[in-house]
Amino acid sequence: MTRYSTPAAERCVLAVDVGGTTMKGSVVGEDGRIRHSLVVPSQTATDTEPIDAVRALCLRLRDDALALGATPVGVGVVTPGIVDEAAGVVRYASNIRFRDVPLRTLVGQDLGLPAAIGHDARAAGLAEAVAGAGRGLDNFLLLPLGTGIAATVVLHGEPVTGASWSAGEVGHTPVHPGGEPCSCGQRGCLEVYASAGGMARRYARLGGTSGLDSQAIAEATGTDPLARSVWDTATHALGTALTTLTLTLDPACIILGGGLAEAGAQLLDPVRDTLRASLAWRSAPPVLTSTFGALAAQVGAAILARRAAGLPVPQGWGAPLPESVGLR
Incomplete structure (x- = not known):
């Protein structure tokens, strides 16, 4: 994935897409461009609790953002399964062994940031509605x-x-x-x-x-x-x-x-x-x-993070740069 230089003191949001095999995390700038990204195993087959792996990735992204000179103002995490976005709780997700996990509270307290939790497919749909194939x-x-x-x-x-x-x-x-x-x-x-x-x-x-x-x-x-x-x-x-x-x-x-x-x-x-x-x-x-392909849920997570932070999400925010289309 392309990495971009980050202007000093830029505000950013953290976006995490938790999958059954891997977790994808990104630092997303105010213009909707991905400044930094990570892909790590979900670790569902080890003794490490999946929730601990998610929290560790969020902390790592925060530290990476600060090292890039960006200031995180919100975090969005999306997962599969049955997700109660209003309560910020993952009710059940078999692939990642989550049941009644208060993910918004845990991640928000870890980072000291406004946090939003969403369903991965619904987040992807939000991304397509704002800046993708469903726009308009x-x-x-x-x-x-x-x-x-x-x-x-x-x-x-x-x-x-x-x-x-x-x-x-x-x-x-x-x-x-x-x-x-x-x-x-x-x-x-x-x-x-x-x-x-x-x-x-x-x-x-x-x-x-x-x-x-x-x-x-x-x-x-x-x-x-x-x-x-x-x-x-x-x-x-x-x-x-x-x-x-x-x-x-x-x-x-x-x-x-x-x-x-x-x-x-x-x-x-x-x-x-x-x-x-x-x-x-x-x-x-x-x-x-899809306009965003495999990145759609991450873009949706970033949109949720901006909303949690009280920042606007204008139409077209996060749209891929022309040269990046087809390179997903």
Whole structure:
């Protein structure tokens, strides 16, 4: 990731995106540019408590910002799972072993800064609404495709949380009732077939090379029949799920994000074909790729941090520089 020089005494915010495998942290300047970034393991497979790893990363980012001559004024941390943003509590996140963690209080006290806690997919949707593919739209859907799949429903420019902070958990929508088991306890979930992690696990389980990730599977579709089958099943499952979401929510557009979306036309074309073929009486909404890609949740976390600090977030704040587009 590009690093920029930091003007003396510039105010900045700290942004952290906690994932099941890695945590990504950034120091973000007043203009929305990333000044410094870190990627560290989530450490969920060690004796270290995940919450301790998150707190340590936030402290490290604060120290790095000060060393760069920037003054942190707020921090935003986003996680997967069921997140109560209003209370600042991660109610449940299985991939990072969080249950009823008062993350806003802990991080805010550690740093002595205003803190905001958010859901990673909803934060990504906020970033797309402010400065990405959803900018200027009254409503749209964002689906980051990563270790799992969640959807962000954006209405009037703001993500919808739902009655129990669980809106958008479409990864556990059954697309093959009675199908393959999911870690959630159900069978046939979308995540099993169409998430990056699910595709890799499914490919290995069906006899493919263990350790091959979704990018490698995509690259092998021309020569490996199993890779082709896994990929085709994934794109069809995703297109089917988008059909249900379209008929339910009538979005102005659907934005696909996360690492899997970087496959471009190889993913988008069959997903669009399935969506169009499944809608008999209406046209399909445009299916686009995220402006921010894998950085979307971090940008959203920075927006939440600025709001917590009482700073304005104008339209276009954090938009990628033209030369950085496509380099995510």
